[in-house]
Amino acid sequence: MAETFIIIPGRTSRQGAGISEGKFKKNYQEEISQLQISPEDMQRLNLQPGDWVRVSSESGHIEVQIKPAKGGELPPGLLFIAYGDLSSRLMGADTHGSGMPTSKAFDVEMVALPNHKPAPAT
Amino acid sequence: MATAETSPPPVSEEFKIIQDATCTFCGCVCDDIDLKVQGHKIVEAKRACVLGTAWFLEHEIEDRPMCLIRGQEASVAEGIERASQILADAKYPLIYGMSDTTVESQRVAVGIGDWIGGLVDTTTSVCHGPSGMAFQGVGEVTCSLGEVRNRGDLIIFWGANPAESHPRHFTKYSLMPKGMFVPRGRKDRTCVVVDVRKTKSAKAADIFVQIKPRKDFEALWTLRALANGVDLDPEEVERETGQPYTLWTDLMDRMKAARFGVIFFGMGLTMTRGKHANTEALMALTRDMNKHTRFVCKANRGHGNVSGADNVVTWRTGYPFGVNLARGYPRFNPGEYTASDVLARKEADAAMIIAADPMANFSQPAREHLKSIPYIAFDLKETPTTRAAEVAFTVATYGINVPGTVYRMDDVPIPLRPAFESPNPSDLSILNGIEKRVRELKAAEGN
Numbered sequence: 310m311a312e313t314f315i316i317i318p319g320r321t322s323r324q325g326a327g328i329s330e331g332k333f334k335k336n337y338q339e340e341i342s343q344l345q346i347s348p349e350d351m352q353r354l355n356l357q358p359g360d361w362v363r364v365s366s367e368s369g370h371i372e373v374q375i376k377p378a379k380g381g382e383l384p385p386g387l388l389f390i391a392y393g394d395l396s397s398r399l400m401g402a403d404t405h406g407s408g409m410p411t412s413k414a415f416d417v418e419m420v421a422l423p424n425h426k427p428a429p430a431t
Numbered sequence: 432m433a434t435a436e437t438s439p440p441p442v443s444e445e446f447k448i449i450q451d452a453t454c455t456f457c458g459c460v461c462d463d464i465d466l467k468v469q470g471h472k473i474v475e476a477k478r479a480c481v482l483g484t485a486w487f488l489e490h491e492i493e494d495r496p497m498c499l500i501r502g503q504e505a506s507v508a509e510g511i512e513r514a515s516q517i518l519a520d521a522k523y524p525l526i527y528g529m530s531d532t533t534v535e536s537q538r539v540a541v542g543i544g545d546w547i548g549g550l551v552d553t554t555t556s557v558c559h560g561p562s563g564m565a566f567q568g569v570g571e572v573t574c575s576l577g578e579v580r581n582r583g584d585l586i587i588f589w590g591a592n593p594a595e596s597h598p599r600h601f602t603k604y605s606l607m608p609k610g611m612f613v614p615r616g617r618k619d620r621t622c623v624v625v626d627v628r629k630t631k632s633a634k635a636a637d638i639f640v641q642i643k644p645r646k647d648f649e650a651l652w653t654l655r656a657l658a659n660g661v662d663l664d665p666e667e668v669e670r671e672t673g674q675p676y677t678l679w680t681d682l683m684d685r686m687k688a689a690r691f692g693v694i695f696f697g698m699g700l701t702m703t704r705g706k707h708a709n710t711e712a713l714m715a716l717t718r719d720m721n722k723h724t725r726f727v728c729k730a731n732r733g734h735g736n737v738s739g740a741d742n743v744v745t746w747r748t749g750y751p752f753g754v755n756l757a758r759g760y761p762r763f764n765p766g767e768y769t770a771s772d773v774l775a776r777k778e779a780d781a782a783m784i785i786a787a788d789p790m791a792n793f794s795q796p797a798r799e800h801l802k803s804i805p806y807i808a809f810d811l812k813e814t815p816t817t818r819a820a821e822v823a824f825t826v827a828t829y830g831i832n833v834p835g836t837v838y839r840m841d842d843v844p845i846p847l848r849p850a851f852e853s854p855n856p857s858d859l860s861i862l863n864g865i866e867k868r869v870r871e872l873k874a875a876e877g878n
Contacts, residue, residue: 315644315645317627317628317644319592319628319698320592320595320596320733321595322481322482322594322595322596322598325456325457325481325482325485325595325596326481326482326484326485326489327485328485329456329482329485329486329489329490330485330489331489331812331813332788332791332812332813332814332815333813368794368795369795380629380634381629382628382629382630382631383628383629384628384629384641387627387628387644389628392792393791393792394791394815397791397792397793397794397795397798398795400794401794402771402772402775402794402795402796402797403775404765404766404769404771404772405706405766406765406766406767407560407561407564407706407707407765407766407769408552408556408557408560408561408752408753408765408766408769408770408771408772409556409557409560409561409701409702409706409765409769409771410557410771410793410794411702411703411704411706412557412698412702413698413699413702413703414627414644414645414702414703414704415704
């Protein structure tokens, strides 16, 4: 069953270093394609590291693998993903007269995909 | 890959040392990096952080053509001609990006925008653009990073995570250095981190304040009220901010007691609902605090020369980003003339993207429209934006191959000291070529 979370896309040092290595290379692609979730939420939803979930916003949806947030970084109810192609797919186009789309702390629905088989890389 | 039109410069395999090279990866613009260079490879970058090390050591001369037109290899001259035609023929062209290049290139890019009557916007609009709007609303009490280093005794990071985005911020400027009025360095400073996540930066804090998501505005106005002696309902404060009233009164006492307080703020404020209202609250709080003591604020700017982009666009047009030059004079209106909006609304009919990657970072409607119009892209490496461009230039890297000037996040101009020449052209040389040709085409149009 889908559950509502608040997602925070943001920068990580691995994502930043990955830009210099190349955006089509492994480090960058791996970093922007993993959703962090609090260990409490993982336990509550019976999720394991590497499980696939679908995250949907008003503007789009993505399918990603999850990993537990380290060191209490995320309280329950919050998700984190490194900036990149996937995080931008969830972002709306409306900037509310500012030029800046609401890119952090917006609502999403997350649902587990227990039998998910990822599409082959193109 | 070098095309036939130019021969790559001869490569010496002897080691050379470039002292005090400038890293342009992030807004810290560290200019104390010693590079060990062998041929076209940097093999060591002393004092660089994890991001700077990747920036220098991963820099390679890409095995790509200098110019591609619709994915086919072309000469740079052919690319300049095609790019000029696209821009000169367009009715509502957009020039966007510019925060990862020199002020010299930014200057020419704005000039092209003027000649073609286009829109000029920079990555500021999806970074600290809302801070620029707030700045116009309430002003900004600020200072250089050198003053923070020498004077700052209460350092607050709000919605910013420099441990990951600006790794030398703490050690070079804000927390660790022993300064003129903080002789014991870290021992003389108190660090407060305010965030919705317990980020890696929170580990460096003496006090971590975890507020509710989307409640920065309420938290900042709580502090404004306390700074101005306004009574608040403690229960409502806790309900709204997620932290007890006593925490806020304690923090305000510390802020008033500071000799030189500093608030560094990040995109946790500008990208979250409220946007410019959030940063306006923070700048107003900083102003309020000067009734009690010396207090300043500073945006933690991301890209190496995004501050330069703000400066150059401002001194060329009077506005920092989102400028419309279609009527022959500049007009500024974020939301109307900003890149994300004009693309998502399908208004722009051509674009020139300089050192930015909107095909990865913009909303889906904006990306779909950009893909449907002819556009020119400049980048050091292949990106989703260069892949879909009508004309894509592979350019030399600013700071590593190309000299020039960049502005640090505190608007201090810093010179670049390149490590070696690239066989690829600089974006400045291409932009100069496009400006010249666009002027010819526009003059012919007028006849």
